[in-house]
Amino acid sequence: MQGEADVRPDDERPLSGLAFAVAGAGRVGASLARWAVAGGARLARVAVHRRRDRAEELVGDCAGAGNGAEIVPFDALASGDLDLLLVAVADPALDAVAGRLAERPQAAVVLHTAGARGASALAPVAANGSAAGTLHPLKAFPHVLADPAEARGVTFAVDGDEAACRLAERLARTWGGVPQRVPEAQRDLYHLAATLAAGGVVTMLTAAERVAGTAGLDPHVLGGYLELARGAVAGAGEALADQGSFASAITGPAARGDGDTVMRQLAALEAVSPALADLAAGVARQALAAIATAGRASDSHRQLLARLEARERASAGRPG
Numbered sequence: 349m350q351g352e353a354d355v356r357p358d359d360e361r362p363l364s365g366l367a368f369a370v371a372g373a374g375r376v377g378a379s380l381a382r383w384a385v386a387g388g389a390r391l392a393r394v395a396v397h398r399r400r401d402r403a404e405e406l407v408g409d410c411a412g413a414g415n416g417a418e419i420v421p422f423d424a425l426a427s428g429d430l431d432l433l434l435v436a437v438a439d440p441a442l443d444a445v446a447g448r449l450a451e452r453p454q455a456a457v458v459l460h461t462a463g464a465r466g467a468s469a470l471a472p473v474a475a476n477g478s479a480a481g482t483l484h485p486l487k488a489f490p491h492v493l494a495d496p497a498e499a500r501g502v503t504f505a506v507d508g509d510e511a512a513c514r515l516a517e518r519l520a521r522t523w524g525g526v527p528q529r530v531p532e533a534q535r536d537l538y539h540l541a542a543t544l545a546a547g548g549v550v551t552m553l554t555a556a557e558r559v560a561g562t563a564g565l566d567p568h569v570l571g572g573y574l575e576l577a578r579g580a581v582a583g584a585g586e587a588l589a590d591q592g593s594f595a596s597a598i599t600g601p602a603a604r605g606d607g608d609t610v611m612r613q614l615a616a617l618e619a620v621s622p623a624l625a626d627l628a629a630g631v632a633r634q635a636l637a638a639i640a641t642a643g644r645a646s647d648s649h650r651q652l653l654a655r656l657e658a659r660e661r662a663s664a665g666r667p668g
């Protein structure tokens with residue numbers, strides 16, 4: 349039943365008629381629930397673990413659109429009368445939560461949001477007749493992202509029973525996202541690649557920060573490195589659009605095959621931080637590998653690779 353306050357036409361409410369519950373009103377659960385409600389779905393129930401305030405905020409924000417949602421403890425959550433149960437709990441809790449949810453009837457479709465796990469994490473609820481699947485937003489949620497526009501262009505990794513995949517794909521498309529089937533067997537490496545693309549990029553910035561620190565540079569230079577990184581990521585986006593790969597956007601002396609500069613800089617860093625020098629050498633090797641895979645390796649790239657391999661052999665022999 350729709351609320352009186354919600355008078356938008358049906359074409360602005362593509363999820364109209366969908367009733368759902370959310371288990372876990374954290375950053376992801378509270379964001380996706382808001383996006384679903386913005387699409388016309390009805391939030392019926394929110395299960396809380398410890399932070400009732402988060403659930404109250406979510407229910408308060410969704411009120412006025414026919415969403416007088418009930419807040420219940422996890423061990424009382426039943427959603428057998430609903431179309432969807434969205435499970436967005438901390439990864440270490442997922443297996444135990446799935447077992448506890450299976451003690452009561454659950455929704456026709458149950459989706460979890462963990463990137464590294466397949467639909468089998470929900471096996472206990474699937475055994476009770478729910479279609480189980482995943483809806484993993486390939487996006488960082490540093491906090492609740494209330495605006496559904498945040499979903500535009502985001503890839504959502506979908507997996508599981510067919511009915512679950514279909515609903516997950518419908519949600520992703522409604523939000524302007526891009527559903528992508530990622531089967532269970534690929535999940536570990538899918539998630540590792542995501543970690544490299546997000547936390548890995550930021551970790552490289554922290555490495556740049558440490559190298560700049562060892563050189564005694566003014567900390568204001570960090571803003572310059574951030575701007576440089578923004579430009580590099582923008583270039584990677586253009587390379588992907590043009591050539592279907594990031595590789596041609598790699599810049600720097602290794603990408604140019606300038607072996608003398610690479611080896612001189614590594615020696616300078618090695619003198620102050622052998623660990624950072626090993627990291628930088630590994631990054632240079634990865635750049636060369638990507639260039640070779642793209643079929644663009646020249647003699648100077650190959651010579652640099654040989655020098656890096658020789659350095660690695662020498663490093664392996666140095667005292668730890």
Ligand SMILES: NC(=O)c1ccc[n+]([C@@H]2O[C@H](COP(=O)([O-])OP(=O)(O)OC[C@H]3O[C@@H](n4cnc5c(N)ncnc54)[C@H](OP(=O)(O)O)[C@@H]3O)[C@@H](O)[C@H]2O)c1
Pocket residue numbers: 371372373374375376377396397398399400402422436437438439441445461462463484485486487488489490
């Ligand atoms: N954050 C991201 O960038 C991101 C991106 C994509 C996918 N994900 C995935 O989305 C899921 C949720 O992540 P999140 O970032 O939203 O985490 P979060 O903000 O820390 O929220 C975690 C939720 O899990 C609940 N919870 C924790 N332990 C529990 C337990 N033992 N039993 C029941 N509920 C429990 C918490 O309840 P209380 O608050 O009451 O303790 C909270 O509602 C995870 O699978 C994560 O991998 C996260």
